[in-house]
Amino acid sequence: MLRAAGSGLRVLSSYGALHPMGLAAGEKHSVDTGHPVAFSANLGFQARRVGGLKSTLFSGEGLVVDLTGPGRVLLQTRSTDAFLSWLIPKLPLSGDGGSRGASFKLDG
Secondary structure, three states, X not given: OOOOOXXXXXXXXXXXXEEXXXXXXXXXXXXXXXXXXXXXXXXXXXXXXXXXXXXXXXHOOOEEXXXXXXXXXXXXXXXXXXXHHHHHHHOOEOOOOOOEOOXXXXXX
């Protein structure tokens, strides 16, 4: 996690659209850990596990973040984990013994 302070323009990147959400004092909202992009410094947050330890360790799923207002959060509408889960099986096998990935030559 990065912290930005001071004045000026910030450039953010997200996967999908950005969905701004404001939370009133004491209001709570839980989201998958892959969706928050940025949030105000006064917004409370706590990551926690959902489901069993096995699913969390072996699938990378099962983690959520509980956000508590007051504050604002920007959520990305798509999950990079879901995209990678779809993309990686479609990548061609490289010539080094069957591992997945792409290879390319940078110079002439």
